Amino acid sequence: MKKGKWLLSLAVVGLVTIAGCGNSEGSADNSEDTTVQLGVVGADTDVWDDVQERLADEGIDLEYVEFTEYSQPNTALENGDIDLNSFQHQDFLDNYNDESGADLVSIGNTVNAPLGVYSEKITDLDELEDGDEIAIPDDVTNGGRALKLLQTADLITLDEDAQNPTTSDITENPQNLEITELEASQTARSMEDVDASVVNSGMAVDAGLSPNEDAIYLEPVDDTSRPYVNIIAARKEDEDNEVYQKVVDTYQTEQTAEVIEETSNGADIPAWEEFGRK
Structure with a gap:
């Protein structure tokens, strides 16, 4: 999808644009007050809201960039317009990389959300x-x-x-x-x-x-579920970024697992507990 096309789509849904989209702060490991822009699909951010509050205590300002279609967040991430995204499972990411020639990677498992x-x-x-x-x-x-x-x-x-x-x-x-x-x-x-x-x-x-x-x-949910584990994705060059790894660490906690249980009525499973960190 062309860059201009998805930006227009975001404008239609009333996205609040964050100053410095794709900014260098998101890639700076030593910033005292770092903004990380996270691409999401849909309005359900209850689990991330809890993570967002805890990250704020660490000096990390997690900002959502909302997309309406699955075809948009990986293009935005590849182009450097957002820092991370969290909307897809591993199989979806692998297929995107194969089709586009991109080199996006998973830096952390989130949930297994049964179809x-x-x-x-x-x-x-x-x-x-x-x-x-x-x-x-x-x-x-x-x-x-x-x-x-x-x-x-x-x-x-x-x-x-x-x-x-x-x-x-x-x-x-x-x-x-x-x-x-x-x-x-x-x-x-x-x-x-x-x-x-x-x-x-x-x-x-x-x-x-x-x-x-x-x-x-x-x-x-069994061994065949691994390709469908939802993930946090980043650009390959940011795979070991300390700030982004802190986002993963803050997500993969017992507190997050409790929020997942509560907000999904037990439907979603903390994937890092079942399948490992990533």
């Missing part, structure tokens, strides 16, 4: 009928993850050689379900129009849904 199936029309996947429509995210990694979830739920079968499967990799679809691909932010909004929708945890929370209470099917 969920939601519906306003049924209360159990067994109620799906032949030809019913299911919405999934349209980006490569989340779309593939959604299809794998539908396979785990025994609704479809996928080509076993497909790492990030697409709808063309569906080899069996006994109920002839119609799989509709939508931009991830639209999957929750589509629930009125489809029979079921696969929604990322953050998008579900933004839509007022509780994954543990409202999802009719949740992604299992």
Whole structure:
């Protein structure tokens, strides 16, 4: 996405622009009062709000830069317009680097946020009928993850050689379900129009849904979950930046784990406890 295009998008959603975006302070390890700009997607910053308060005590001013689509924060990070971002899982980042030639890296695990199936029309996947429509995210990694979830739920079968499967990799679809691909932010909004929708945890929370209470099917958490662990990303040259490492240290604490438990109603899992620091 062109730089001007995403900046216009941010203006539309009323972003408060922070003076010195991509400034040298964010890369200075010895600043007494350092501003770090963190790219996020959506309005759910409850966990980061708690981290933000504790970082302020360390002389680090964590500022949010809000984006509306998953396609935007990595471009901004690569261009140096923000310092870090926290919105994606490792598989999404790997795919972005492969497609763009970027060299962004994970500097810390945050949460594992299980994908969920939601519906306003049924209360159990067994109620799906032949030809019913299911919405999934349209980006490569989340779309593939959604299809794998539908396979785990025994609704479809996928080509076993497909790492990030697409709808063309569906080899069996006994109920002839119609799989509709939508931009991830639209999957929750589509629930009125489809029979079921696969929604990322953050998008579900933004839509007022509780994954543990409202999802009719949740992604299992096991060894296969590692590629979908959410992360804090930085540019490769900033991988060992002391200020950014302090952000990771402040996030990966027992206090943060308690906030994650409270704000997600137990749906999200502190990933550093399960899978390590990064």
